[in-house]
Amino acid sequence: MKKRRLFNDTILIALLILIPVAMLILSNTGENNPDGTVLITVDGEIFERLPLADNAEITVVTNAGNNYVIIRNGEVWVSDADCPNKTCVNHRAISKAGEQIVCLPHKMVLEIVDKDDKDIDSLSQ
Amino acid sequence: MIKKMAISGIFISMALVLSFFEGMLPVNFGIPGVKLGLTNIVSLTALFILGPVSAITIQLGRVILAALMFGNMAGLVYSLAGGLLSIFTMILLYNIRRPLFGIVAISVLGAVFHNIGQIAAAAIIVSDLRISYYLPILVLSGVASGIFVGLVCKYLIKGMLRAKYIHISNPITLDRL
Structure with a gap:
């Protein structure tokens, strides 16, 4: 036995x-595809879609608060947020397709997808 | 019966102390859900020496009380999902005779399913079911945590048996150590 x-x-x-x-x-x-798209969804609905190649700063506004997202040099990260645990802020920058940064209190999902990816498989109402 | 209740209460408070202690450690990885899982030592030991019902009670009690005490009610849903999935998996494995799984394997699967439960709850709440990115990391983290917790429990229970603090009559349980 x-x-x-x-x-x-x-x-x-x-x-x-x-x-x-x-x-x-x-x-x-x-690998790092400069073709990628940064897809930001809040509570399952698409908030914004930005190319990974262009530097940008965007404020993700949710019912629970804001997240400040920065895209620079082919990477994207959350520079600041007013959520209680700040897990999203402490997460390291992502750059590859499939990688995600999630803010649970704000129900925000920041994901890198391929440009021609049909991403309608997320649950949206 | 009353003795079991009293001991379960003590177990819950031990789990809370471990939870507090674990919260004091500098957060290592920056990946949500990767943690030591020291409190599972209490749950797993409870399963082996007190039985499944007490184990469920202790798991429920420590998850809810930890959320209440440490001011993390928002995270209660995830902890509850993970904690319940974890203890039920462990009970299931504990009751299966063939194949026979040892305490380390039970602990590993418990830890892995704890993480899976938390991620599944998060995926549902965030309305985004594409969780596959986090799964490999969480499984590996669960394996590491599970091995550590499993070994601690194994030698803990063996030591208690040898010191005659407890007595286990079921031979199959003894085989699992």
Whole structure:
């Protein structure tokens, strides 16, 4: 029984390490595309869509507060926000397609998508 | 029965202390949801020495009280989702005979599903179901946390057995350690 248990545990943990690592490697082979678009949604509805290539500063206005988003040099990040936990502000800058910065209290999702990506699979009313 | 209730109460307060202590550590990663999960030590130990019902009670109690005490009511939904999913997964694995999972595997899956529950709740609330970006990182974080917590619990329970503080009659439970 004990041998069986050790075997099961090891297999399970090995799977749980290998599969995510494989997923990470696969997703990182898509590199910085200057073609990308920054998609900002609030509560499921598209707030703004900006090209990643153009420097910009935008204030995301939500019912719960504001987030100040900066796009510069192909990266995007949240410079300031009036949400309680500031997780979005502390998050490092994102630049690759698929990466996200989320502000839960404001229900804001900041995501980088490919320009021709049909992103209507987010739940919107 | 009353003894179990009293001990469960003590367990909840221990979990709250661990939660507070964990909050004092400098936040490491900047990725939401990556944490040590020290409080799961209490939940997992409760599952093994007090039984599933007490484990659920302790998990519920510590999640709700932590949110109340540390002023984080807004985060209660996510913690509750993750915490409940976690304890139910662990109970499920605890009751499965074949394949037999040890305490470390139960802990790992509990931690992973704790993260998945939190992310799923966030995805629903934010109305954006594209969570796949965070999943690999959270699973890995859950594995790391789960291994640590699982090993702590394993040697904790073994030590308590050897010191005759507790007694476990179920041989299958003993096999899991």
